[in-house]
Amino acid sequence: MTDTIRELQEIARLIRIDVVTMIHKAGDGHPGAALSATDLIAALYFHVMKVDPAHPQWRDRDRFILSKGHACPALYAALARKGYFPHDDLVGLRSLGSHLQGHPDMNKTPGIDSTSGSLGNGISVGLGMVLAGRITGCDYFSYVVTGDGEIEEGVVWEAAMAAKKYQAGRLVVIVDNNGIQSSGPVEEVGGLNPILPKWEAFGWHCQEIDGHDFNQILHAIGNAKANVEQPSLILAHTIKGQGVPFMVGDNSWHKRVPTRQEYEEAMRALGGACL
Amino acid sequence: MTQLGNTRIAFIEALTDIAERDPHAVLVCADSVLVVKGKSFARKYPDRFVDVGIAEQNAVACAAGMATCGLVPFVATYAGFITMRACEQVRTFVAYPGLNVKLVGANGGISAGEREGVTHQFFEDLGIVRTIPGITVVVPADESQVRQATRAIHETDGPAYMRIGSGRDPVVDCDDVPFELGKVRVLAAYGDDVVLFTNGFVVNHTLQAARVLKQEGIRATVVDVHTLKPLDKGSIVPLLGKSRAGVTVEDHNIVGGLGSAIAELSAEECPSYVVRIGLRDIYPRSGEPEALLEYYHMGVADIVDAAKSVMQKRDRVSGRS
Numbered sequence: 001m002t003d004t005i006r007e008l009q010e011i012a013r014l015i016r017i018d019v020v021t022m023i024h025k026a027g028d029g030h031p032g033a034a035l036s037a038t039d040l041i042a043a044l045y046f047h048v049m050k051v052d053p054a055h056p057q058w059r060d061r062d063r064f065i066l067s068k069g070h071a072c073p074a075l076y077a078a079l080a081r082k083g084y085f086p087h088d089d090l091v092g093l094r095s096l097g098s099h100l101q102g103h104p105d106m107n108k109t110p111g112i113d114s115t116s117g118s119l120g121n122g123i124s125v126g127l128g129m130v131l132a133g134r135i136t137g138c139d140y141f142s143y144v145v146t147g148d149g150e151i152e153e154g155v156v157w158e159a160a161m162a163a164k165k166y167q168a169g170r171l172v173v174i175v176d177n178n179g180i181q182s183s184g185p186v187e188e189v190g191g192l193n194p195i196l197p198k199w200e201a202f203g204w205h206c207q208e209i210d211g212h213d214f215n216q217i218l219h220a221i222g223n224a225k226a227n228v229e230q231p232s233l234i235l236a237h238t239i240k241g242q243g244v245p246f247m248v249g250d251n252s253w254h255k256r257v258p259t260r261q262e263y264e265e266a267m268r269a270l271g272g273a274c275l
Numbered sequence: 276m277t278q279l280g281n282t283r284i285a286f287i288e289a290l291t292d293i294a295e296r297d298p299h300a301v302l303v304c305a306d307s308v309l310v311v312k313g314k315s316f317a318r319k320y321p322d323r324f325v326d327v328g329i330a331e332q333n334a335v336a337c338a339a340g341m342a343t344c345g346l347v348p349f350v351a352t353y354a355g356f357i358t359m360r361a362c363e364q365v366r367t368f369v370a371y372p373g374l375n376v377k378l379v380g381a382n383g384g385i386s387a388g389e390r391e392g393v394t395h396q397f398f399e400d401l402g403i404v405r406t407i408p409g410i411t412v413v414v415p416a417d418e419s420q421v422r423q424a425t426r427a428i429h430e431t432d433g434p435a436y437m438r439i440g441s442g443r444d445p446v447v448d449c450d451d452v453p454f455e456l457g458k459v460r461v462l463a464a465y466g467d468d469v470v471l472f473t474n475g476f477v478v479n480h481t482l483q484a485a486r487v488l489k490q491e492g493i494r495a496t497v498v499d500v501h502t503l504k505p506l507d508k509g510s511i512v513p514l515l516g517k518s519r520a521g522v523t524v525e526d527h528n529i530v531g532g533l534g535s536a537i538a539e540l541s542a543e544e545c546p547s548y549v550v551r552i553g554l555r556d557i558y559p560r561s562g563e564p565e566a567l568l569e570y571y572h573m574g575v576a577d578i579v580d581a582a583k584s585v586m587q588k589r590d591r592v593s594g595r596s
Contacts, residue, residue, distance in 0.1 A: 059345075106343070106372050114343060115372045118363060124333045125368060128340020128348075131325060135301065135346060142340075155364075158330035162337065165328075 004047060008214045011081065012042040016243040017272035018077035018090055024263040025275065026093040028102070032253040033147065034074040036178040036211070036238040040145050041066070043217045045078045049143065053083040056110045062140045063113045063129045067122020068147035068176060069103035070255075076100050076109070084111035091275070120153025122146055123173055127159055127231075130168045141225065144173045149181025152190040157202070160231075164203035169228035172221065173204075176211060178240040180251050199233040211236025245269055277479060278446040280418035282439040286379060287312045289425035290349055294320050299346045300429065301325060305334040307352035310381055312442075331356045335364035335378070342374035347429065354380025354397035354438060358404055370410045370434045377428050378404075383414070383438030384526030385554055385571065386476055386564035398554045402531020404436045405504050411435040412504040413456070414525075414533075416478040417447045420501060423454035431456055438475060443564075445479045452499075459498050459507045459514075466494020469582045470518035472511070472537050474500050474525060477573060481524045484578035495582060506536055512544045520585040521549040524578055526568070529553040548592075550585040552578055 015038050023029035045051070049062040066075045073093060080087045085099070092098030099108045103117025114125045126142035133140055150156070163171050175195065179186055186192040200206050205227045209216040217236070224232030240254070241247025244266045258266055267274050287302075294300040294316070302316050304326045317324040327334045331352060338348035350357065357365065357380050369376045380400055382388050388396030404412050413435060415424040421439055428435035452460040462478065463485050473481035478499055485495040498514055500507070515521050521541065523534040534551030541547045554571055568574050 063343075114340065115368060118367045121332075121336045121364060121368055124336030124364075125340035125343070127333075128337035128342075129344055130340075131337070132341040132344035132346050135299075135322060135341075136344060138344075155330075155332040155336065158327065158333035159337070162327040162330065162333055166325075 005214045008042055008046055011046050012039050013270060014081060015042055015074055015077040017267065017270050019073040020244060020258060020263060020266045020270070021275050022073045022077070022090050022093045024258045025091045026095065027257050028094050029073055029257065030070040030255045031244070031258070032240040032247055032251065033068060033178070034071040035242045035244060035247065036240045037068065037071045037145055037176045038074045038242070039212050039214065040174050040176060040217060040236060041074050041078050043214055043221070044143055045082050047218060048221050050140065053111065056084060060138050060140055063126065063142040065114045065122040065126050065142065065144045066104055066116055067144050068119065068150055069117030072104050075104065079109070079111040082111070085109070119147065119150035120155045123156055123159040123163070126171050126173070127163050127166070127168055130170045131166060133170065139170070141170045141172055144171070146173060146175055147181070148175055148177045148179065148186050148192060148195065149190065151175065151195070152192060160199065160202040160204065163231040167229055168231045171231040172224045172234070173232065174234045174236050176238050177235050178238045180240050180254070182254055184251070196235050203230065204233045205230040206233045206235070208235045209237070211238035212242055243270055277448070279443045280446045281442045282415065282418050282421040282444045283310070283312045283381060283442045285418035285421040286351070286425055286439050287316055289422045291316050291319060293426065293429050294323060297347065297429070301341060301346050301348045303327070303334050303338045303348045303350040305329055305331045305352045305356065310353065311351040311379065313351065331361040332364050335361040336368050338376045339364070339368040339372070339374050342376045347375050347377065349377045349379055351379040352381065353395060354383045354400040358397070358400040358436070362403060365404070366407045370407045373409055373433055375432055376434055378436045379439060380436065381439050382441055384476055385559045386526050386568055387440035387444065389441045390561045390563065392561045393558050396559055398526070398528045398559070399531065400438065401503055401527050402535065405531060405536065409434060410504065411456070411502070413437040414474040414501055414503055415454070416475060416499055416501060417444055419451055420454050424501065427454060427456040440476055444476055447478050449482055454501065457502045457505055457507055459500050459510045461496060462499050463495070463497040465489045465496065467496060467518045468494045469586055470496045470498060470514050470521045471578065471582065472498050472500050472521060472523045472533060474503065474533055477524050477526045477568065480568065480573070480575050481578060483575045484582065487575065487579050488582055493582065493586070500533055503533060503536055506540065508540060508544070511537065511540060515541055515545045515547050520589045521547055522552060522578060522581045522585055523549060524552040526573065527553050528556055530556055548585045548589045550581045552581050
C-alpha cells in the first residue's frame with residue numbers, strides 16, 4: 001500500500017468522524033449517504049483536484065458538484081480539513097447563523113462550486129461549467145458525485161445526451177452506487193438497474209469500481225481524465241453507512257440522528273473521540 | 276391598422292450586438308433556435324451558441340453552470356417551457372444563487388400563442404416567476420422595447436426573465452418613451468379620472484381605450500409597468516393615489532401577474548378599487564390574436580367598460596360614506 005493510499009484512508013476516517021459528529025450535534029442529517037460518498041470526496045479533494053483553499057474562486061480551479069447534496073456533511077468536513085474554513089464551524093451544521101446549510105449553498109460556504117440538493121441537476125451544472133471552460137479558455141475538469149437513486153430524474157438523461165453531443169471529456173461523473181434510496185433499494189423503487197449499459201448507450205466512457213478502494217478510485221479518475229473525447233462515468237459500488245457497522249444494511253440511517261449511545265459506538269468503530 | 280413588429284428578431288439582434296462587446300454573452304437554446312430567430316447568432320458566434328435539444332431543464336441548469344464561471348447565458352425558448360417545465364431549475368439553480376442567467380420566454384400571453392392552442396399560449400409565466408425571490412421580471416411592449424430591455428437586463432447583474440412574443444407583435448402606437456429597467460413609463464396622461472396600468476402586447480389596446488374614454492369625457496392616464504419585478508412602487512402609489520380608480524390590462528391570467536401586483540400594492544399602500552383585465556383564470560382556445568382578446572374580454576371595449584364600472588363603484592361607495 002502506498003503512502004498516498006494510507007493518507008487518503010486516514011483523511012477519510014477523519015471525515016467520517018466529522019460526519020457522524022456533525023449530524024449528532026445538529027440533530028438532523030443524512031449519515032448513510034454521506035458515509036457512502038466519503039471516500040470519493042476524499043480522493044477528489046486530497047489527491048485529484050486542482051484547487052486552492054486560499055482562493056476558492058480561482059478561475060482555473062477544478063470544479064466539484066455534490067449533486068446528491070444531502071451528503072454534504074462529508075463535503076463540509078473535507079472542505080474544512082482542506083482549509084477552506086475553520087474546522088470548528090462544522091458543528092454549526094443546519095443551525096441558524098451557520099454558513100453550513102442543510103444542503104450546499106455556493107454563496108454561503110467557501111469552496112462550494114454549485115448550490116445543490118434538488119436531485120438530478122448536478123450533471124447539467126457540471127456540463128455548463130465544462131462548456132464555459134471552452135469559451136473562457138480554461139482547461140479545468142468538472143467532477144460530479146451523484147447518487148444512484150437520483151439518476152432516476154429525467155434531467156440526468158438530458159444532460160447525458162448533451163454531454164455526449166458536446167464531447168465533454170472534461171466532465172467526470174461518479175455515481176455513488178450504494179444501491180439504496182430514501183424508500184428502499186434502487187431497483188425496487190425506480191427499476192434503475194442495470195446502470196452502466198444506459199450510460200454506455202448514451203456514448204459515455206464508462207468504468208465500474210469499488211468506491212471504497214482508493215487504488216481503484218484514483219486509477220479510474222486517471223483513465224477518465226485521459227479520455228478527453230468523451231464524458232466519463234464511473235460507477236462506484238459503495239456501502240451506505242460505510243465505516244459505522246450498525247448503520248450498514250439499515251436504511252433507517254438514510255436520514256436519522258445517532259443517539260448519544262449510538263454516537264459513542266460510532267466513534268469507537270471509527271477510532272474517534274466524542275465531542 | 277396596427278403595425279406589426281417582431282420581438283423575436285429584436286431580441287436576437289440586440290443579443291448579437293451585446294455579444295460583439297461582451298465575449299461572455301452566450302445563447303442557449305432547447306431546439307428553439309428557429310423560434311427565437313437565432314440562426315444568425317449561431318453562425319456569427321458558433322462557439323457561444325449552445326443547443327441542448329428539447330431539454331429545457333438541462334438548458335437552464337447548464338446555463339447556471341456557465342454563469343458560475345462568469346458567462347452571461349441567455350436561455351431562449353417558449354415561455355412556458357422555461358417557467359413551468361424548468362421552473363425548479365430557474366428557482367434553485369439560477370435565482371437562489373443569484374446567477375447571471377437571462378431567461379427569454381417566447382409566446383408570452385394568449386395573443387402571442389401563434390394559434391397553437393393552450394400548449395403554446397403562456398399566461399401563467401409571469402405569476403410563476405414573480406413568486407421566485409431575486410429575479411427581475413420584464414414584460415416589454417413591442418420590438419423597440421425588447422431591444423432596450425435586452426440591453427438593460429444584460430447590463431444589470433443577476434437573474435432576469437423577459438417575455439417576447441410570436442414574431443407578429445403590435446408596435447406601440449405612441450411616442451417611444453425610453454425604457455428604463457425598474458421604472459414605469461407614462462404613455463398617455465389625459466387626466467386623473469382613472470389610471471390604466473398595462474404591459475406587454477396589449478399596451479395598444481389600453482392606449483386606444485384611453486382615447487375612447489377621453490372622447491366620452493373620462494380622462495385616463497396610461498402607465499406601462501414593463502418591469503413587473505422589482506415593482507416601481509414609488510411611481511405607482513402616487514399615480515394610483517391621485518386617480519379615482521385603477522384598471523390593470525395584461526395578456527396573462529388575472530391571477531399572479533400585473534393585476535395581482537397592483538392589487539397587492541394598492542391594498543397595502545393606497546386602497547383603491549382596481550379592476551383586472553386579463554384571462555379570467557380559464558384555459559383559452561386557438562384563434563387569431565385580436566379575436567382571442569375580444570373573446571376573452573380583453574379588448575378595447577372591455578377596458579373602456581372596466582374603467583367606467585370601477586369609477587362608478589368608487590363613486591357609489593364615496594357617495595354612501
